[in-house]
Amino acid sequence: MRKRRWFPKAWYHITARGNRKAEIFYDDRDRFKYLQLLREAKFSHPFHLHSFCLMSNHVHLLIETIDLPPGTFMKDIHSQYAIYFNKKYGYVGHLFEGPYKAKLQDDASSILQVSRYIHLNPCRAQLTFEPEEYKWSSYNHYLSPSPFYSDLITTSSILSHFRDTKHYEFFVQMANKVRPGHPLNG
Template sequence: MPRSGRLVVTGYPHHVIQRGHNKQPVFLEDEDYSYYLSSLKDWRCEYGVKLYAYCLMTNHIHLLLEPSTSEGLGLLMKRLAGRQTRYFNAKYLRNGTLWDGRYKSSVVDSDAYLFNCARYIELNPVRAGIVPTPQDYRWSSFNEHIGNSHFSNVCDTLSGLSDPENYEAYVSEGIGDDELSFIRSSVNRNQLTGSASFISKIERITSIRVEHRGRGRPRKK
């Protein structure tokens, strides 16, 4: 049976997750993280994809991407995955796949959930107990967003919370259990991250029936 295509809506953010095969590491050394970020920085421009947030964990990645074409997101993810696999296999003398099948993605309501998803992504290493604060984690976009000059400029600006102090305070508020569950469930099920009205709007734009289900309430900016 052919696999169904993912929902891609140009001009809207997409929360993307890709995991290592059998939850195995896809990054082992600093060089591995840097290599992936370098590819991401170059190729997102080539494929016309904006990058609002990222977090590279040991065995999976989170990206918040906005494609300008219907093909751009898939092409970018395919190329990133293939190049990292070839690099990783050559460096660590291994064979086979690096990633656990296709990536998962969720179209995000940019008005209500863009900043919520960015915060969710950048707090991943804190929730995992790797670091006490997002500032302490090197491989996420948080330090870029708060204006830390020691980190390379990979991301586009999160307009609306562009003041570094405002953004730092916003992320420091943390994320509630309902919001956490909703964002996590949406991307893992390849469903929309947004309200019923947003779901209806996307259905009108795409002429595709989208499953309606319970949803959380975004926290105020």
């Protein structure tokens, strides 16, 4: 396996999918547990979580490292979550199809595109027409900060590229409106 490139302040689009594309979240408690493990990892192995989306069979995270590579915390998060999930549902074996994938984002444009991509994931999957209708992503925290996410999500870096929150909303929504199948697209 090729060693991942890492350096302090590196940004990664991290994805992980269920084994054989199976669901990794069955209910809200499962998603809360995953977020709890992210929060715990963030405090024990500091990093910045800029965007996330928890789908039924995969996750998207936009993470910026501080002093440690993502492998130091992602392995722990996924191991602990798999133990929780297998115990809760009486399963054995691998929950995730393999190690997480981490794509290095090396410029501001790609970081903004990935944040938008993550926030539009439920729309592309046709779970909702509008990203704000999906509660298991960081998008709503960008529009209206929530105390529940204030210690988990860092919005300031992404929002620093926009005049205000409404401008970021427009940036995301315009990509959504041109998506085939959207009601405003005929």
